[in-house]
Amino acid sequence: MDKDKDTQKQDEQDPSSQPSSLVQKIQQLGQSNVAQAPDSNIHVLSIIGQVEGHVTLPPQNKTTKYEHLIPQIIAVEQNPKIEGLIVILNTVGGDVEAGLAVSEMIASISKPTVSIVLGGGHSIGVPIAVSTDFSFIAPTATMTIHPIRLTGLVIGVPQTFEYLDKMQDRVINFVTNHSNIKEEKFKELMFEKGNLTRDIGTNVIGEDAVKYGLINEVGGVQEAMVKLNGLIEANKPEDGKFVQ
Amino acid sequence: MILYTPLSEHDIFPEDQSKYSNLELISVNGVSVQATRLKNGSYRIVQVLSTNPQDFMKSDLAPGTIIS
Numbered sequence: 001m002d003k004d005k006d007t008q009k010q011d012e013q014d015p016s017s018q019p020s021s022l023v024q025k026i027q028q029l030g031q032s033n034v035a036q037a038p039d040s041n042i043h044v045l046s047i048i049g050q051v052e053g054h055v056t057l058p059p060q061n062k063t064t065k066y067e068h069l070i071p072q073i074i075a076v077e078q079n080p081k082i083e084g085l086i087v088i089l090n091t092v093g094g095d096v097e098a099g100l101a102v103s104e105m106i107a108s109i110s111k112p113t114v115s116i117v118l119g120g121g122h123s124i125g126v127p128i129a130v131s132t133d134f135s136f137i138a139p140t141a142t143m144t145i146h147p148i149r150l151t152g153l154v155i156g157v158p159q160t161f162e163y164l165d166k167m168q169d170r171v172i173n174f175v176t177n178h179s180n181i182k183e184e185k186f187k188e189l190m191f192e193k194g195n196l197t198r199d200i201g202t203n204v205i206g207e208d209a210v211k212y213g214l215i216n217e218v219g220g221v222q223e224a225m226v227k228l229n230g231l232i233e234a235n236k237p238e239d240g241k242f243v244q
Numbered sequence: 245m246i247l248y249t250p251l252s253e254h255d256i257f258p259e260d261q262s263k264y265s266n267l268e269l270i271s272v273n274g275v276s277v278q279a280t281r282l283k284n285g286s287y288r289i290v291q292v293l294s295t296n297p298q299d300f301m302k303s304d305l306a307p308g309t310i311i312s
Contacts, residue, residue, distance in 0.1 A: 028308035029306055044296075044297050058259050
């Protein structure tokens with residue numbers, strides 16, 4: 001690390017020692033040329049790492065900040081050139097209120113939306129995954145469903161517990177309203193014992209998520225793009241005129 | 245050292261705020277990117293924040309690129 005820093009410093013001081021743009025490109029991307037394509041009518045929203053809300057997480061955490069996502073979602077809704085949104089999830093969860101805010105915004109967007117859960121869509125990633133018009137999960141991807149809590153914090157007064165309970169109801173309501181899972185089933189998975197080490201909840205893998213009705217289909221990028229393009233076609237007005 | 249406390253770790257050991265300040269949100273040709281400011285005042289791109297997949301293909305926005 002220190003050696004890297006030293007060489008960086010040298011680079012900054014002496015412009016002649018700066019690597020050429022081609023060398024830089026190979027160092028950063030591992031290839032000399034990246035494919036160029038015309039402007040895409042589909043935009044991508046990636047929810048990676050932790051969902052960061054009211055509390056700024058330490059810099060070593062990989063986070064998706066909701067203050068970055070919200071303007072992007074507004075931009076997607078506003079731009080007439082954008083016809084569809086694809087949401088890529090690989091998240092461990094995070095801030096409940098931030099996650100719900102993002103979910104509600106994706107759910108209320110007027111353009112077709114499709115989500116893919118790759119790797120993991122845990123905890124507050126579940127409402128984000130189901131917020132789209134159609135959802136996919138990779139066969140190896142997992143989603144952990146568990147009750148809401150504040151890690152490490154002792155509940156001091158009954159009101160705190162009631163507040164958390166209400167917050168949990170909001171998550172349950174959102175998920176049951178935006179997916180085919182029944183409230184009883186979702187609660188059953190949420191409070192299941194023996195699946196997670198020293199914790200209650202369930203780790204739902206790929207096909208099981210589809211079986212419970214949480215996610216629409218098992219699939220990857222190809223299936224998601226086909227579905228999104230289909231939804232975009234269906235969303236277009238019959239006479240070909242743009243109506244807003 | 246063992247601390248027996250209901251408080252979370254970052255309440256007892258606050259994070260060094262200076263670690264956060266070296267990342268800045270800047271706009272390059274209309275695309276917002278996260279970048280670190282270098283000693284000579286130019287920026288090194290860390291991450292592109294965009295929903296447009298084509299923005300990630302632009303070589304002048306590739307992570308590591310130095311913007312003066």
